[in-house]
Amino acid sequence: xxxxxxxxxxxxxxxxxxxxxxxxxxxxxxxxxxxxxxxxxxxxxxxxxxxxxxxxxxxxxxxxxxxxxxxxxxxxxxxxxxxxxxxxxxxxxxxxx
Amino acid sequence: xxxxxxxxxxxxxxxxxxxxxxxxxxxxxxxxxxxxxxxxxxxxxxxxxxxxxxxxxxxxxxxxxxxxxxxxxxxxxxxxxxxxxxxxxxxxxxxxxxxxxxxxxxxxxxxxxxxxxxxxxxxxxxxxxxxxxxxxxxxxxxxxxxxxxxxxxxxxxxxxxxxxxxxxxxxxxxxxxxxxxxxxxxxxxxx
Numbered sequence: 001x002x003x004x005x006x007x008x009x010x011x012x013x014x015x016x017x018x019x020x021x022x023x024x025x026x027x028x029x030x031x032x033x034x035x036x037x038x039x040x041x042x043x044x045x046x047x048x049x050x051x052x053x054x055x056x057x058x059x060x061x062x063x064x065x066x067x068x069x070x071x072x073x074x075x076x077x078x079x080x081x082x083x084x085x086x087x088x089x090x091x092x093x094x095x096x097x
Numbered sequence: 098x099x100x101x102x103x104x105x106x107x108x109x110x111x112x113x114x115x116x117x118x119x120x121x122x123x124x125x126x127x128x129x130x131x132x133x134x135x136x137x138x139x140x141x142x143x144x145x146x147x148x149x150x151x152x153x154x155x156x157x158x159x160x161x162x163x164x165x166x167x168x169x170x171x172x173x174x175x176x177x178x179x180x181x182x183x184x185x186x187x188x189x190x191x192x193x194x195x196x197x198x199x200x201x202x203x204x205x206x207x208x209x210x211x212x213x214x215x216x217x218x219x220x221x222x223x224x225x226x227x228x229x230x231x232x233x234x235x236x237x238x239x240x241x242x243x244x245x246x247x248x249x250x251x252x253x254x255x256x257x258x259x260x261x262x263x264x265x266x267x268x269x270x271x272x273x274x275x276x277x278x279x280x281x282x283x284x285x286x287x288x
Contacts, residue, residue: 008158008173009244012231013247016230016247063172064176
């Protein structure tokens with residue numbers, strides 16, 4: 001069981017949340033000028049990082065708000081969660097572990 | 098002329114309550130519920146709601162403010178639920194819309210969307226613990242708190258009224274019977 005910190009409600013059980021994949025994907029400024037391949041990359045292709053990655057989450061059964069999280073996809077460790085629009089936290093260095 | 102009076106029906110009508118005395122479960126009837134959304138940093142919005150309801154919008158997460166007629170519950174950083182006495186919801190909705198005018202906001206009457214029930218008694222917390230992942234210890238969730246959360250398979254909006262403890266639980270009407278019966282079943286061992 002994971003405990004996830006909603007930036008609005010505080011620490012809650014994971015079953016109240018849904019993960020929505022990679023965060024900070026910027027919509028292309030000029031969609032008209034993109035090739036089909038570039039558009040396809042934007043729509044469908046994600047990094048799927050093994051290790052620390054920035055993700056979008058929503059607190060569906062709580063306040064219903066979306067937020068971002070920095071999570072380690074291997075250990076499931078949540079480094080931090082932060083509101084949409086806030087600066088993303090730095091990826092921790094694993095040296096010395 | 099044909100009689101056209103509408104008879105209100107609650108999904109909790111006719112359901113049997115807990116048997117013992119340590120858990121009480123009652124329907125809150127047809128209490129009115131209005132959802133309001135807006136920016137709590139916008140003074141026009143905050144003042145308009147205060148003028149109409151006489152109650153300050155709670156800006157602290159997981160809290161609520163009660164007035165004589167209305168009470169306002171924090172549901173999210175820009176979303177609140179206002180509860181009204183039975184049949185007060187339409188008047189409130191109209192008054193809010195009128196007062197808010199062009200102020201960016203949204204007012205929706207959700208009275209028929211949620212059923213409301215009250216779970217109380219010395220063992221009420223133990224009953225809730227059986228289906229809720231929430232930390233219900235009084236140091237974490239106490240009288241004066243409200244939150245959206247889960248109970249078993251139902252998404253609920255829960256309010257703790259006092260330290261007895263008394264909880265008001267709002268649930269989508271299609272889940273109301275399920276939740277009620279779950280509470281009754283969960284109450285059995287406490288007598």
